Amino acid sequence: MEWLKKLIEAAQIKDGKLDVGALMAQINTEFPKNAVPKDTYNALAETKKQLEKDVSTRDKQIEDLKKVDAAGLQAEIEKLQQENKEAADKYAADMKDITLTNAIKMAINGKVHDEGIVSGLFDKSKLVVDGDKVVGLDDQIKGLKESKAFLFKEEDPSGSQKPGFKVGTDGSKGAGADVDTQLASIFGNTTTK
Structure with a gap:
């Protein structure tokens, strides 16, 4: 600081x-x-947890190997190599999933009504992580906007529209000329004071 x-x-x-x-x-x-951006921090924290777990698992495996006799050692090594390969593949898949999930949420943040629902509609198998970019993400967002437009918030190209109620007038000439008459017509009262 x-x-x-x-x-x-x-x-x-x-x-x-x-x-x-x-x-x-x-x-x-x-x-x-x-x-550090939050998504980067979360990814690194998840990586750290996984690595600590992996180190703990390897330490246990080494201790178990010390107890095995010479004849069973080769079979145990092959078994552990297979388990380690599976663990590495699972870790790579989990990291890819975390990266894709973060990229999807960042891309749709503030543009949809419910991020949880919309993020579940993406086909992650068609997305490819290329450094800091996710190839295919823009195409899927465009496709969802066309097929399920109701999930997306309307975009205001001028950027002037603000959410909420509009109180009073918009400031144009004559817009507030007869507010009592306008309110009376809204509430079905045709007589005004």
């Missing part, structure tokens, strides 16, 4: 007020350099 302290100390004060906009811009620039 030393980086944040330096930014705050160096923040410009104009007319007795802190320039919040400039400070936020600096924080937004420096934050990614000093913090």
Whole structure:
């Protein structure tokens, strides 16, 4: 948090007020350099847990090997090699699944009504992890938008529409000319004061 302290100390004060906009811009620039994104942290934490479990399993296997006689040692080694190969394959599949799940959730975050339902509709077998990118994800999102558009929130191209009720007028000329009449017509009352 030393980086944040330096930014705050160096923040410009104009007319007795802190320039919040400039400070936020600096924080937004420096934050990614000093913090780990949540999905990366979760993936690394899961990897660490798996590796600790694997080390524990290997230690137990070594102890078991010390107890086996020379004749049974070769069979035990082959058995353990097969188990280790299966464990490595399972780990690789689990890591791919975690990576794909995180990529899907990041791609649909804020764009759908229910992330849990929509993320379950993706065919992960058709997705390929290529470094930091997931090939095929955009195509599946586009396909879902076409086939199941009701799952997605409407996009506002102008970016001006805000969720919630619209109170009052939109500020256009004459829009608030006769609010009483408008309210009366909404509630079915034709007489106004």
